[in-house]
């Protein structure tokens with residue numbers, strides 16, 4: 001297991017390196033754009049341009065440029081925004097990351113737990129009306145557009161019923177975890193639920209079909225032949241093996257959400273997360289911010305994948321030896 | 323004779339399907355005595371697995387209808403509650419399936435599987451169960467049992483995995499073991515080893531075995547009694563010696579002709595019987611089901627012939643005159659000339 005983790009970690013580092021090179025090449029080795037102008041900021045003076053050229057080595061070989069860029073990004077952390085001159089990029093990103101992480105982690109926890117409950121219940125109730133009913137509820141959740149659902153939730157909790165039932169719902173926005181777990185969770189509760197509804201149905205569906213298929217496997221029949229109770233067969237044999245396919249799905253979705261795919265939820269609920277930051281920077285081609293967002297986001301995506309890989313190996317002993 | 327361990331009476335199993343009712347088992351009766359090894363032979367689809375699975379309530383299909391009686395130590399398994407049945411499964415009647423590659427849950431170790439089996443029926447600590455797992459693995463001939471108890475199924479070869487399954491099946495000392503083609507998925511030398519193992523364990527623990535197979539060779543090597551199934555019915559049943567030396571039913575003749583040569587070369591499965599097995603969904607069943615493939619078919623094959631005890635203990639369901647059987651068998655079992 002440790003060797004497996006070591007190998008995976010090494011692979012993750014390589015992937016990070018490859019991403020950074022690729023992103024760098026796309027933005028700085030593409031003919032036709034003057035990277036110095038993009039970094040120096042809007043309407044920069046000739047002087048600043050020359051200084052940026054020297055500091056980023058744009059007149060030197062490409063690998064030196066890459067090295068200097070990484071130094072500015074990760075060591076000096078002094079890259080400034082193209083649009084808002086003087087505002088440093090890295091602190092912006094560092095502020096956005098906890099917001100997105102909080103949103104996605106919480107939502108993921110909720111949707112996984114929901115999916116497990118729904119999937120197991122549907123499998124246990126297969127052959128009755130409860131099974132398709134659970135799945136239909138899941139599909140309805142999946143097909144609601146997130147911005148619409150979010151707006152409806154806001155309408156209800158922030159205005160229509162805010163004076164009565166939902167008086168306890170705080171204003172939109174993010175409160176850091178350092179202000180206390182209670183306020184943090186309360187601010188994020190509806191964003192979590194909204195995002196979770198989007199995924200729980202799909203996960204429940206996949207889990208249910210995996211579990212129902214495994215109920216016909218030899219090992220489930222063998223488990224029954226051993227005289228084990230049906231609940232234990234369902235949980236310890238069928239669910240346990242079916243979780244493996246959920247985990248690979250989870251790795252993809254979780255990584256994408258952390259990397260910015262939670263944009264719509266962030267916008268609807270007024271959360272300044274990575275998705276929102278990336279979107280804004282793309283709007284006005286703010287190259288330094290884009291660069292920082294992409295690289296920092298990719299770090300978390302790779303980290304999430306690494307954790308999922310470990311989870312995978314922990315769940316499935318066959319993987320550990322590959 | 324002592325009271326039988328398992329006494330199956332007029333067992334019928336059918337499935338309601340979209341295309342009609344499929345009769346998988348069509349009124350079979352048999353007994354298994356204490357310490358008996360009974361071979362259940364027949365081609366694919368003859369209802370061997372379904373008959374034994376239905377007895378243990380292991381057919382997980384709401385469209386399955388099971389009728390008849392299956393008395394185990396005097397109690398009818400078919401009318402037991404789920405809880406009562408669960409207490410019997412694994413503890414009193416254990417089962418081994420055909421494919422050892424898929425019979426173990428891939429995410430658990432051999433020791434986990436065995437201790438789960440033990441702890442399902444006995445109140446023992448995990449540690450004690452695991453210690454017993456090591457002994458059992460050792461008893462079924464797994465080298466380094468103390469280490470291998472922590473191995474996962476994919477770390478064993480097919481033959482070793484079947485040994486793990488056997489160790490698991492025997493861990494509660496069941497009085498009846500149902501082995502559903504335990505060696506079909508294994509290659510010939512491993513097959514022999516596993517059969518040898520079953521035999522020695524059987525004589526050591528004294529449990530009865532129902533051995534399901536499509537291979538007459540395996541039956542002749544292992545069992546005390548033989549039951550030949552065709553189309554969900556018994557074609558012939560009797561003591562092994564009797565059936566092997568003096569088979570009475572034309573279907574059995576076909577099966578006998580298909581025993582592979584003892585030098586180990588493998589031949590195509592049951593190549594000797596021409597024609598395809600009957601379809602269990604065919605509603606016309608009031609005749610000898612084998613007649614469509616039988617060289618000696620006549621009008622007497624309809625309606626369905628009874629199972630008759632021509633020789634004490636030796637039953638068959640063929641209408642051919644008993645006196646002529648030896649001569650007809652000689653004709654049937656000399657190979658036909660193959661047209662060029």
Ligand SMILES: Nc1ncnc2c1ncn2[C@@H]1O[C@H](COP(=O)(O)OP(=O)(O)OP(=O)(O)O)[C@@H](O)[C@H]1O
Nearest residue numbers: 337344346365366367368369370371372373383602
């Ligand atoms: N769930 C089911 N639905 C419909 N028909 C079924 C079902 N299960 C089994 N059958 C039918 O019952 C018949 C007997 O099947 P069974 O598995 O007992 O055969 P078998 O003698 O064990 O054959 P094999 O040597 O291939 O294992 C088959 O013809 C099959 O079509």
Ligand SMILES: [Mg+2]
Nearest residue numbers: 370371372502
């Ligand atoms: Mg079978």
